Amino acid sequence: MGTFLEEVNARINGVPLQRCYHCRKCTAGCPLAFAMEYNPDKVVRMIQMDRRDEVLKSETIWLCVSCETCITRCPNEVDIAGMMDALRAMALEEGKAIRGKNILKLHEAFLAGIRMNGRINEALLMAWYKLKSGDFFSDLAMGIDMYWKSKLALRAPRTRDLRNVRGIFKKTSKSGQEGKRP
């Protein structure tokens, strides 16, 4: 594979990042830009400058909440949200030290829940996430409140054909490691 830029472009499956002329509309509209160490348009430039490690190890790529404001407003149709997805997947596949650790742990707990039951049981999801993150006490009162309001069920309906769902996980985890979008 070629440069970092070429790799990211291949995964985005849309217009190339070189179309960005840094008008910074993406950054101006980004709800999380205030919390990021690199603004979205800066990430585009860093990719072009082949600053692979800094990008893949940044917390920025995990703070992107996928609101899609950036791609909606980009005058050049650069898929910044898709770029963030691609960067997260690359960071995972390359085993980079992940800065947004708890964010990733929530994603992992979420996907583990689907693999187990086919559907998300939010009570189970929270329990799983808390075990993985060690963050036991935040939102505990809220969780109990929701339980009493019968919003967190300890047992929830599952998908019957779990073999099918787990097969999807198995097949995509392999192709995920090969790691290339068509």
Next chain:
Amino acid sequence: MKVSYYPGCALHGTGKEFGLSVEAVSKALGVELMEVDDWSCCGASSAHATNFKLSLALPARDLMRAEKDGAADMMVPCAACFNRMKATQHQLAKDERLKREVEEIVGDDYRGTLAVRNAIDVFHNLVGPERIREKIVKPLKGLKVVAYYGCLLVRPPEICAFDDHENPVLMDNIMTALGADSLAWSYKTECCGGSLTITQTKYVVKLVDRLMTMARASGAGCVVTACPVCMANLDMRASESLQLPVFYFTELMALAMGLTGPEKWFKMHRVDPRPLLIGLGLI
């Protein structure tokens, strides 16, 4: 009218009152919901944030199952599920090789024939404000609302293909049909912080407080939403001094239509909306 129905996980859990109110309102308006047989989770943010093909294969499984029901439309009330279904259709339509690969992963054929619609779309465009108006027994007089659409119903517009992406109005139209006063405001499609609510609560509080401040400045007594993630964030993460009651738009439809259920659903909210409604003589 028969439509395929994909409730998604949240509507059985934290968004329970959204699911119950969608079902009640559908029934009253003659929309027959056929729940997709043995559906599974769409993968939400967690799939597309980490694994591109998984993020397509999970929704594709549900789309393939729904296609077998024979309905032309599929109602997907949850904004996150709606967005994933539409994004999957978009990717599979533009890339034949990817489509074949996803079919192989899921083990079924994908036709791409379904019109995926969120609940606002179904009630506004398939049923229509006129029919809704005919069913109203208790107009929501005096209720000042701001309609909050959030991100995933409208963005990206070429994928969601739903309403104006900077100034959507369809939920406002429904509120007007119910007799409520739907106010103009500029934060209709600002982000609430979505799934960061659990891991980066401080940022989500900041975003939600911004939304609530603007809602209050616009003169609203409550916020109306069509997304279980937005609902959870707005209802649970606002700082105490800024809290406002938050409703699913279908709860207010049910209330205005005189259906049974709303008072029970309102008890599930964290910010109790009943004092506001009692004050206006609506419950």
